[in-house]
Amino acid sequence: MSEAPVLILGATSSIARATANELAVQGHNLYLAGRDLPELWRIASDINIRFGVETNVGVFDIEDTGAHGVFVENALRRVGSFSGVVLAIGDLGSQKEIEKDPGLSAACVARNYGGAVSILLRMANHFEETRMGFVIGISSVAGDRGRLTNYVYGSAKAGLTAFLQGLRARLNKIGVPVLTVKPGFVDTSMTFGRKGMYMLESPENVGRRIVRALMRRRDVVYVPKVWRLIMFVVRSIPERMFKKMKF
Amino acid sequence: MLPTKPPKKKVTALSGWGRYPRADQTLSRPEKAAQLVTAEESVLARGQGRSYGDAALNSGGELILTERLNRFLEFDSKRGVLKVEAGATLKEILDAMVPKGWFLPVTPGTKFSSVGGCVAADVHGKNHHRDGSFGQHVLSLDMVLADGSRYRCSPTEREDLFWATVGGMGLTGIIESVTFQMIPIETAYVKVRHRKAANLDVVFNVLEDDRFDDRYSVCWIDCLSRGKKMGRGIVMTGHHASKSEVPLMSHDPLRLKPRKVKTFKREWPRFALNPMSIRMFNAYYFWREGRKREFRCDYNEFFYPLDRINDWNKMYGKRGFVQYQFVVPMEGARECMRKVVGMFSRSRRASFLAVLKRMGPEDKGLLSFPREGYTLALDVPLSNDLLAFLERVDEVVLDHGGRVYLAKDSRLPADTFRKMYPKIEEFLRVKRAVDPDWKFRSDLAKRLEIGP
Numbered sequence: 001m002s003e004a005p006v007l008i009l010g011a012t013s014s015i016a017r018a019t020a021n022e023l024a025v026q027g028h029n030l031y032l033a034g035r036d037l038p039e040l041w042r043i044a045s046d047i048n049i050r051f052g053v054e055t056n057v058g059v060f061d062i063e064d065t066g067a068h069g070v071f072v073e074n075a076l077r078r079v080g081s082f083s084g085v086v087l088a089i090g091d092l093g094s095q096k097e098i099e100k101d102p103g104l105s106a107a108c109v110a111r112n113y114g115g116a117v118s119i120l121l122r123m124a125n126h127f128e129e130t131r132m133g134f135v136i137g138i139s140s141v142a143g144d145r146g147r148l149t150n151y152v153y154g155s156a157k158a159g160l161t162a163f164l165q166g167l168r169a170r171l172n173k174i175g176v177p178v179l180t181v182k183p184g185f186v187d188t189s190m191t192f193g194r195k196g197m198y199m200l201e202s203p204e205n206v207g208r209r210i211v212r213a214l215m216r217r218r219d220v221v222y223v224p225k226v227w228r229l230i231m232f233v234v235r236s237i238p239e240r241m242f243k244k245m246k247f
Numbered sequence: 248m249l250p251t252k253p254p255k256k257k258v259t260a261l262s263g264w265g266r267y268p269r270a271d272q273t274l275s276r277p278e279k280a281a282q283l284v285t286a287e288e289s290v291l292a293r294g295q296g297r298s299y300g301d302a303a304l305n306s307g308g309e310l311i312l313t314e315r316l317n318r319f320l321e322f323d324s325k326r327g328v329l330k331v332e333a334g335a336t337l338k339e340i341l342d343a344m345v346p347k348g349w350f351l352p353v354t355p356g357t358k359f360s361s362v363g364g365c366v367a368a369d370v371h372g373k374n375h376h377r378d379g380s381f382g383q384h385v386l387s388l389d390m391v392l393a394d395g396s397r398y399r400c401s402p403t404e405r406e407d408l409f410w411a412t413v414g415g416m417g418l419t420g421i422i423e424s425v426t427f428q429m430i431p432i433e434t435a436y437v438k439v440r441h442r443k444a445a446n447l448d449v450v451f452n453v454l455e456d457d458r459f460d461d462r463y464s465v466c467w468i469d470c471l472s473r474g475k476k477m478g479r480g481i482v483m484t485g486h487h488a489s490k491s492e493v494p495l496m497s498h499d500p501l502r503l504k505p506r507k508v509k510t511f512k513r514e515w516p517r518f519a520l521n522p523m524s525i526r527m528f529n530a531y532y533f534w535r536e537g538r539k540r541e542f543r544c545d546y547n548e549f550f551y552p553l554d555r556i557n558d559w560n561k562m563y564g565k566r567g568f569v570q571y572q573f574v575v576p577m578e579g580a581r582e583c584m585r586k587v588v589g590m591f592s593r594s595r596r597a598s599f600l601a602v603l604k605r606m607g608p609e610d611k612g613l614l615s616f617p618r619e620g621y622t623l624a625l626d627v628p629l630s631n632d633l634l635a636f637l638e639r640v641d642e643v644v645l646d647h648g649g650r651v652y653l654a655k656d657s658r659l660p661a662d663t664f665r666k667m668y669p670k671i672e673e674f675l676r677v678k679r680a681v682d683p684d685w686k687f688r689s690d691l692a693k694r695l696e697i698g699p
Contacts, residue, residue, distance in 0.1 A: 014278060014315065039279050042332075046318035049329075050343040189278050193255035 004083040005029035007075070009060060009119060012039045014188045015138060016088035018207025023086075024051035026211065031079060033060035033071070062089045062115030063107060072122045084134040085123045087116055090157070092190050095150050105152050112156035117163055124167060127176045135171065135178040136214060137164045141222065144182070144231045148246060168219060180220045181210055184227035199224065254282050256309070265299035266560055266567030267629055268657060270690065272304060276312040280332070283316065283391050283421055289688045292421045294334060294361025298368060299570045300657025301690035302416050308688055311421065313363055319343065320424060327429040328386065333363025333422040338554075345546070346501050349429040350487065352384035358551050363422040368654035369414030369615040371622075373463035373485075373550070376607040380617045382413035383610050384428045391421040393682040402611075411677035414615030416653055418687045418697060419678060432487045434500035437463070437549040439485040443537040447478025447588060451581050454482060454605050454621075462486040463549070467536070468601040469529040470591050470625065471522060478588045480603065481536050485549055493543060503545050510557035517564045520628055522595045529599070563628050569657060571637055572616075572624035574606055575649030580621040583647040587640055591625060594636060598625040613674040616652045624655070634658050653691065661696040671697070 008020050011032035020030055024047050032040050032047075037059055044055035058075050061067065076082075091111040098104045120135065127133035142150055143157030161180055168178035185191055187200040201224045213221040222228040237245070254275045262269035277283055289308030296303050304310070313334035321330040327349045331340065337351060338358040344350070355370040364370075369382040378384075387401035388409060398420075400409040412419045442459065444450040450466050453459055461484035468480040493500050553559055560568070575583045584603065591598065602624045609618035627633060641663050644651065650667035651659050665671055675697070685698050692698060 012279065036279065036281075038281070042280060042318045042320060045320055049319040049322045050339075189254060189276070192276050193257035193274075 003027075003029055004081045005031040005054065005056060005079055006084040006086060007031045007033060007082050007123065008086045008088065009033050009062070010087065010089035011043060011057075012036050013088050013090075014203040015183065015186060015206055015210075016086065017043055018203040019086055019088065019136070019210050020047060020207075021051070021204075022207045022211035023084075024053045027053065028083065029054040029056075031056045031058065031075060031082065033058045033075075035059065035061055060119075062119065063110045065110075065115055065118040068115075068119050068122055072119075072126065076126070081130050082123065082126060082133060084136070085120070086136040086138070087120060088138045089116065090138065090140065090153075090190075092150065092153050095152060098152050108152050109156045109159075112153060113159040113163070116160055120163070120167060124171060127171060128174060131174050131176075133176045134214060135164070135167065135176065136181060136210060137178070138181045138183065138210075139164065141182045141184050141227050141231050145234055145242070177214070177217050177219075179210070179214050179218060181213070182220065182222045182227065182231070184222065184224060184230070186223070199226070254278070261296065261304060261310070262567065263299050263301060263303055263657070264297050264560055265569055265655075265657060266563065266565075267569065268301055268304070268690070269567075270304055270306045272306065272310045273308070274310050274312055276315055278315040280316060280423065283311070283423055285391060285393055285395055285421070285686060289686060290421075291687060291689045292333070292363060292367075292417050294364040295336060295359055297357055297360040297364060299655040301694065302368070302654055302656070303364075304690040305688055306690055313361060313421075316423075317361075321426070327431060328426060329429055330424055330426040331362055332424045333361060333366070335362050336360065337362065337365070341546070344429060345432070345435050345503075346499070348431055348433070348501055350432045350546070352428055352430050353378060353381040354550055356551065357554055358547075359554060362425045362427075363417075366413055366422055366425055367415060367417045369610070369612045369617065370654070371606065371617045373465045373604065375617055376460075376464065376605045377462055379607055380414075380610055380612070380615060381427075382410075382612050382615065385413065386426045386428060388412060388425055389423040390419070391423055393420065393684065393686040397423070407677050408681060410611045411613050411674050411681075413610070414612030415674065416614060416691060416697075417689065418692055419681055420687060432501070433490045434488045434493050435503050436488040436493050436500065436543050436545055437485045438488040438492050438541075438543055439483060439539075439549060440541050441536055441539045442482045442484075443533070444480050444482055446476055447480075447585055448581070450478060450480045450482065450603060451584075454603070459484060464605065466603040467532070468588065468603050468623075469533055470588060470598045470601040471526045471529055471595070473592050477592055478585070479533065481533065483536075487546075488543055503547070506547055506555065508555060508557055511559055511561040514561045514564045517566065517628075520563065525599060563626075566629040568626055568628045569633065569637070570600075570624060570626050570655040571640065572622060572652040572655045573640075573644045573649050574616065574618055574620050574622040574652070575644060575647040576618070576620040579647050583643060583649065584621060584623060586643050587623060590636075590640060590643070591627075596627050596630075596633075596636070598627055600624065600626045613670040613677070614653065614668055616650065616654070618650070620649070622652075624652075638663075653695075656691065659695065661694065664695045 012034045040057040048055045093108045139161045140157040142154040143161045164180045206223045209223045261272045287309040291305040293303040293310045316332045317335040318332045354372045365381045371380040464484040466482045
């Protein structure tokens with residue numbers, strides 16, 4: 001049997017695709033999961049032709065936590081085991097719409113946080129069994145501080161960041177690294193045409209940085225790098241002032 | 248089926264590679280194949296924006312950027328048949344396919360163009376006299392038409408749509424994916440021969456000399472030399488080196504080391520390119536390249552010398568430049584070229600890149616540029632009297648039964664265009680059938696009155 005693949009959750013996003021490409025360059029086989037099956041197939045054949053690694057696809061819905069167990073079971077039946085997982089699902093949503101209709105908040109929290117916890121816990125159990133693997137969680141700089149314009153998304157991502165911290169401590173015992181990625185503005189469909197975007201990084205560069213950080217066994221990586229500094233400044237503004245700011 | 252969210256829109260000023268003309272464009276950038284829809288009243292697909300003029304602009308309508316739809320869909324490693332989404336660039340294809348021993352059947356002078364763009368402009372390369380243009384190697388196209396329907400067309404299936412789309416400048420629909428035949432290679436290297444030619448007549452003699460001919464052949468011309476030396480040049484020919492033609496290497500001869508690339512950070516001032524500086528460059532280039540006789544280089548150096556420098560178009564400053572390329576039939580070609588090179592040389596219009604090439608038989612593309620004869624391409628920096636001057640050149644070209652390349656054009660008058668492309672009526676018949684509301688538009692189409 002061939003080498004165990006890396007599971008990519010949310011494989012149709014451009015950051016996921018770039019990260020998957022970089023992993024394929026390293027020779028990892030891939031298991032691409034997401035909601036849009038035709039798109040998954042396109043990306044799977046793309047990676048297979050370009051890099052010559054084996055690619056598999058599976059339908060996965062982050063919000064449908066009830067089905068996560070079955071998803072992992074089915075996938076494991078097909079490929080035996082996983083050598084890593086990349087969680088690349090995020091939905092910025094619209095803060096204004098959520099404020100108007102608070103009912104929408106549950107979905108936003110589930111996509112960015114709740115569902116991630118459910119699937120990553122199952123994967124963690126799997127890695128503990130096989131005593132190998134790695135976890136890459138794509139969080140966001142938005143999780144570093146709650147802001148007026150995106151605090152629902154931001155708080156969900158903050159939850160994800162904290163969850164990954166704990167998971168890191170748990171999996172550290174068996175030598176499975178957990179990498180938290182905090183992208184700033186990346187040139188994806190999420191940011192395309194949105195006002196106030198600057199220093200947009202290409203998904204390709206983000207993918208490269210993520211895989212390099214993984215190989216260096218880093219715990220947290222900001223992409224582009226300068227966001228570490230920006231967020232340091234943003235975090236150090238006293239709350240008394242921060243609450244009056246409009247961004 | 249998942250509901251697909253329509254991609255967001257963005258407004259930005261864009262131009263073609265010639266940086267002239269420039270206009271505000273409304274953009275969308277789908278990342279999923281299902282998002283390729285023709286919802287707006289007026290749309291046009293844009294790949295990498297490597298056409299020179301206004302072919303990939305659609306002011307007042309929408310431009311659909313295809314750059315994220317660049318997936319490789321199928322590859323038959325036995326026959327060398329590749330199916331890719333139209334947004335894939337030639338560079339991506341070469342990076343993946345050269346190590347497997349396959350090369351593009353036809354390639355233009357840059358590898359940064361998209362495959363969709365190569366079909367839409369029916370591009371040619373240094374091997375046109377032997378292998379024809381890109382369209383002749385396309386096996387089928389998957390298209391999204393004006394009414395949103397998806398069609399496959401090929402030389403045998405919906406033939407009319409196929410040959411209207413090959414060379415059709417994106418005006419028949421959106422090319423979703425392209426299936427084409429690649430050619431086998433043994434190494435990533437090219438065996439090259441250079442031969443100096445003292446003037447334009449000698450250039451023609453060398454180009455027509457079968458002993459000197461090769462799969463790839465092209466001639467660089469010094470447009471500023473005058474008198475007896477007018478039109479002096481260097482004929483460059485080559486073919487893909489076989490294993491026996493490269494020395495034993497420690498690495499796989501199909502793999503190359505990554506290339507170092509330089510970038511133009513800002514535009515050069517207007518005075519930087521003047522007849523003097525270009526004359527000096529041309530003399531140096533003639534000496535440097537003329538010294539080489541037979542040598543081997545990798546495919547990047549042979550096919551894509553300018554790709555080494557990112558954004559080299561900034562060299563032409565803020566105003567940009569026009570690339571003037573035309574083709575004239577064999578008969579009378581020498582005379583025509585002598586006239587045109589004379590006009591450029593007399594008017595002291597500087598051009599680094601003057602390239603003369605013999606062309607093979609034309610294909611069935613209704614608006615395709617290539618036809619049997621000779622083609623000349625010149626880069627000219629934009630100046631106040633340039634457009635009037637080029638219209639005088641148009642007349643000479645038209646007199647000799649020639650035509651101007653639409654992918655490089657930004658200024659041709661509509662009536663001259665009609666005379667140059669006699670199959671336009673046939674093209675419009677197909678266009679009316681598949682796009683009755685004139686949904687697919689470009690600034691080029693509006694200027695040339697390609698419409699109902």
